[in-house]
Amino acid sequence: SPFPIYLSGDVQRGFGRGGKDLGCPTANLPDESLPPMSTVTQTGVYFGYAQVPDAAEGDNGVLPMVMSLGYNPFYGNKQLTAEIHIMHEFKSDFYGRGMKAVVLGYIRPELDYVSREGLIEDIETDKRVALKSLARPGYEQYQADSHFTTLD
Ligand code: ADP
Ligand code: MG
Numbered sequence: 672s673p674f675p676i677y678l679s680g681d682v683q684r685g686f687g688r689g690g691k692d693l694g695c696p697t698a699n700l701p702d703e704s705l706p707p708m709s710t711v712t713q714t715g716v717y718f719g720y721a722q723v724p725d726a727a728e729g730d731n732g733v734l735p736m737v738m739s740l741g742y743n744p745f746y747g748n749k750q751l752t753a754e755i756h757i758m759h760e761f762k763s764d765f766y767g768r769g770m771k772a773v774v775l776g777y778i779r780p781e782l783d784y785v786s787r788e789g790l791i792e793d794i795e796t797d798k799r800v801a802l803k804s805l806a807r808p809g810y811e812q813y814q815a816d817s818h819f820t821t822l823d
Pocket of ligand 2: 685688689696698699754
């Protein structure tokens with residue numbers, strides 16, 4: 672298995688569509704943080720844990736996440752992008768802050784949607800799958816992984 676895969680980088684600004692159109696903001700990782708993902712070739716949705724130390728609110732801030740890995744057609748020539756939705760309600764955004772993640776498994780391939788509702792429904796399913804998986808004994812340990820910053 673290629674997992675766990677460790678990622679870290681400063682959150683980049685995108686087109687601002689995730690949060691507004693889909694009710695699901697995704698924090699974009701910078702290109703230079705992506706080489707560890709080259710051990711997996713599949714685009715699609717992954718799950719794991721993520722932490723934004725500067726945005727942690729009174730706890731250690733290592734939270735369940737789903738990550739979309741894909742090719743942004745805007746960049747034309749096969750530019751792989753990774754966007755992470757953290758399953759937590761943050762009080763404000765955290766552009767420019769450092770984000771760390773451990774990717775633990777693959778959920779599904781990238782799909783084409785005929786409707787926005789279809790996509791939103793699948794994102795909800797992805798979140799449930801991620802939470803179910805992370806609750807299993809083999810995954811729990813990664814919430815305390817030394818990759819993450821120890822706070823408090
Ligand atoms: P963009 O296209 O700039 O990535 P999004 O609509 O996808 O815009 O929103 C992403 C931004 O929202 C993140 O960069 C982060 O600053 C903020 N944000 C707030 N809550 C979350 C969350 N739970 N998960 C990911 N990003 C979040
Ligand atoms: Mg985004």
